[in-house]
Amino acid sequence: MEDTNANRSAALQSGAGKYLTFGLGEEEYGLEILKVREIIGLMDITKVPRTPEYIRGVINLRGKIIPVLDLRRKFAMPPVDDTDESCIIVVDVTDENGTTLMGLLVDTVCEVLRIAAEHLEPAPSFGRGIDSGFIQGMAKVGERVKILLDIEHVLSTSDVVAIHHLAEREEPAA
Amino acid sequence: MSAGAYEERLARLCAEVVLLEPEGALGPLRGELDALADLAGARGDEHARAALADALNELEQAGTGDAASRARAFAALGTTLARLEDAALRGGEALDACATEAADPEVLAHYLAHHTEELARMEELVVALEAEDDPERARELGGMLHTLKGDSALVGFDDVAERCHALEDQLAQRGAHAAADELLGAIDAFRQRLAAARTGAHAGPVPRAPVGESAGRAGATGRAPGTVRVEATRLDLLVDRVGELVIAESMIGQCAELRALGSPQVSARLAQLEKITRELQGLAMSLRMVPLRATFQRMARLARDVARHLDKEVEFVVTGAETELDKTVVDAIADPLVHLVRNAVDHGVDLPDERRRRGKSAQARIELRAFQRAGRLCIELEDDGAGLDEEAILAHARRRGLVAADVRPESAAVRAMIFQPGFSTARVVTEVSGRGIGLDVVQRAIQALRGRIEVRSNAGHGTTFALSLPPTLAIIDGMLVRAGRQRFVLPTLSILHMLRLDPGQMHSVLGQRRMLGFGDALVPLHGLLERLEGAPPPSDEEARHVLVVEHEGTRLALRVDEILGQQQIVVKPMTSLHVARAGLAGGAVLPDGTVGLILDLGTLVSGAPSHVSAMTHEPVPS
Numbered sequence: 001m002e003d004t005n006a007n008r009s010a011a012l013q014s015g016a017g018k019y020l021t022f023g024l025g026e027e028e029y030g031l032e033i034l035k036v037r038e039i040i041g042l043m044d045i046t047k048v049p050r051t052p053e054y055i056r057g058v059i060n061l062r063g064k065i066i067p068v069l070d071l072r073r074k075f076a077m078p079p080v081d082d083t084d085e086s087c088i089i090v091v092d093v094t095d096e097n098g099t100t101l102m103g104l105l106v107d108t109v110c111e112v113l114r115i116a117a118e119h120l121e122p123a124p125s126f127g128r129g130i131d132s133g134f135i136q137g138m139a140k141v142g143e144r145v146k147i148l149l150d151i152e153h154v155l156s157t158s159d160v161v162a163i164h165h166l167a168e169r170e171e172p173a174a
Numbered sequence: 175m176s177a178g179a180y181e182e183r184l185a186r187l188c189a190e191v192v193l194l195e196p197e198g199a200l201g202p203l204r205g206e207l208d209a210l211a212d213l214a215g216a217r218g219d220e221h222a223r224a225a226l227a228d229a230l231n232e233l234e235q236a237g238t239g240d241a242a243s244r245a246r247a248f249a250a251l252g253t254t255l256a257r258l259e260d261a262a263l264r265g266g267e268a269l270d271a272c273a274t275e276a277a278d279p280e281v282l283a284h285y286l287a288h289h290t291e292e293l294a295r296m297e298e299l300v301v302a303l304e305a306e307d308d309p310e311r312a313r314e315l316g317g318m319l320h321t322l323k324g325d326s327a328l329v330g331f332d333d334v335a336e337r338c339h340a341l342e343d344q345l346a347q348r349g350a351h352a353a354a355d356e357l358l359g360a361i362d363a364f365r366q367r368l369a370a371a372r373t374g375a376h377a378g379p380v381p382r383a384p385v386g387e388s389a390g391r392a393g394a395t396g397r398a399p400g401t402v403r404v405e406a407t408r409l410d411l412l413v414d415r416v417g418e419l420v421i422a423e424s425m426i427g428q429c430a431e432l433r434a435l436g437s438p439q440v441s442a443r444l445a446q447l448e449k450i451t452r453e454l455q456g457l458a459m460s461l462r463m464v465p466l467r468a469t470f471q472r473m474a475r476l477a478r479d480v481a482r483h484l485d486k487e488v489e490f491v492v493t494g495a496e497t498e499l500d501k502t503v504v505d506a507i508a509d510p511l512v513h514l515v516r517n518a519v520d521h522g523v524d525l526p527d528e529r530r531r532r533g534k535s536a537q538a539r540i541e542l543r544a545f546q547r548a549g550r551l552c553i554e555l556e557d558d559g560a561g562l563d564e565e566a567i568l569a570h571a572r573r574r575g576l577v578a579a580d581v582r583p584e585s586a587a588v589r590a591m592i593f594q595p596g597f598s599t600a601r602v603v604t605e606v607s608g609r610g611i612g613l614d615v616v617q618r619a620i621q622a623l624r625g626r627i628e629v630r631s632n633a634g635h636g637t638t639f640a641l642s643l644p645p646t647l648a649i650i651d652g653m654l655v656r657a658g659r660q661r662f663v664l665p666t667l668s669i670l671h672m673l674r675l676d677p678g679q680m681h682s683v684l685g686q687r688r689m690l691g692f693g694d695a696l697v698p699l700h701g702l703l704e705r706l707e708g709a710p711p712p713s714d715e716e717a718r719h720v721l722v723v724e725h726e727g728t729r730l731a732l733r734v735d736e737i738l739g740q741q742q743i744v745v746k747p748m749t750s751l752h753v754a755r756a757g758l759a760g761g762a763v764l765p766d767g768t769v770g771l772i773l774d775l776g777t778l779v780s781g782a783p784s785h786v787s788a789m790t791h792e793p794v795p796s
Binding site: 043044046048049057058060064 | 417418421659660661706707708746748757758760761767768769770771
């Protein structure tokens, strides 16, 4: 167990750097800034039949058609109406077929943060076999905890259902 | 050799003639000049022969005249010989240079480009001649060999020239049929030789002519004069940008504010803009189109080689080779086709004895054909072999647990099993009378092109693999429709008829209104969203617009809420969402900048997307 933690923190050392943070409900998440292409306002999203619910649909990004993932739905959070603050974060996603663009629909975009290695912690265990691999780590910034996402892992994981309880459990501890 | 003798004697005479006394006897000189003229004639140097004959003539006349005229004649002879020697030396130099490397780069480039193409034609001729003797073709082949010989000698490819010479002899003595192996072997060798020379030419110090220089200079990059080589990525970019232009143009064309102006001038200019855009678009698309000929020719050669290897007699017939499609698609289907052709010869058709026993001709027939149907490109490979052994396939599937012992799937489902990965081992191949080498790979490759592959089989009479590829054009004519809040695009080519729904036309089957009376026939009637995503069927009052569509002979009537009109649609890939499974062929950017979904009629008509289970990854053998 200690070994695992040691490995993890070693990995996290390299995880220090700049992150774009965004809000989903009460929680704040972070994405490695190098993965982020741009942030665009909400636009008309075309629903694609027979795709999972968390795929909000597709948009035209200057001639390229890219899918938009509803992160709330992906994390099984209760749906809310889109607001003026709702944004699409366009990220590079690398899989075995190469790099593609994908939009992430989030409640609000916060800021770009430099996160130092000493503020990083490994992802907590959720127990009962829940895969937490899509969490790159947790960052404590002031009083807040930001959940740093491994976006490729988020997309390949179906097991992210329980994550929305995460911050509630973590915050008192922090 | 004769060239060497001529030059030697010419050089000697040149040296001697200055020593000769004009008063001396003409006898030996006359003999020498005669011999030299003969040699020049023998090496085809008509100019030198004539000049020598003239010089001799003058000398003879001067011999009867005074000393001055003899001296003049001698001087003239001296200059003639000097000029001839100079020419011979330069000619020799040029020949030597060719033999090493410094042949005129343009000549060499033209030679390489021209004969690389010619080799393909020669190969085609040999394969055809081997199957059936044809004096016309034999003559063409002979002519091509001869030209290749001459041109090869010209650029110093003496090895090629010599081999051509030997092949010409073979062809004349034994005929193309008997000499086919030598001919094809030589063609392969030539091809490699030329390819090597070509890359060498590129790697060499000769700078590539920039695009935009004269066609003649472009020839130096290895293409025939009149063509320009362009990187495929730049071409893609052009097609992409033109696609954007088409979208931007239609946005302007449909701009309500501009229309509200009601200005005839603006309308006229817009019409002109539209016309130019269409032309440009057609042009851009055509740049990428290439005929299938070269690929099909490769297949004919492959079939021939495999058949030869297996001692089978196969007549390989190609039709529709002039069909054009996108270069990337042509490249992408080559490997799957190689698989299929090899399979057809290897496993599809039997050995001659076996065929005779079955009452067939000893020579098997395999046909590769391409044609357009309903906007899709179809490629079919048909053999007249034994057909698929469905029992063996089923037995194997049962052993592998793909099919339960008590289940008897339909023939089509059994045949489709050969595309399962498990059917790709050599052991299985023999068990199921030979089909299945890498057919799963073939299927994946075709699906990656948004295409489909099917197999038809007639036990004892043959097997047909039918590939169907979507419209390869990135811009199609589409009909924009609305269903619910979503807008969809149907390829206009697939629409037979559009009508407003009259409840009287709807016919109830099994208590449900499901059929549309269309002409004399009944066509299944569905709401588009019902068909696409399992939405509840529309009520009689909803979705009153109907599109009757046809795909590969199957008709379907689709109800939509609104028909928004026809327009040029730029097809954009949407691969990351597994659109094929969702019944979509891609996305399109609509004039208002949003995305419309292009329907894939194949899956819509066959009904494949109507089960949500299709979304899962597991193979579901029912």
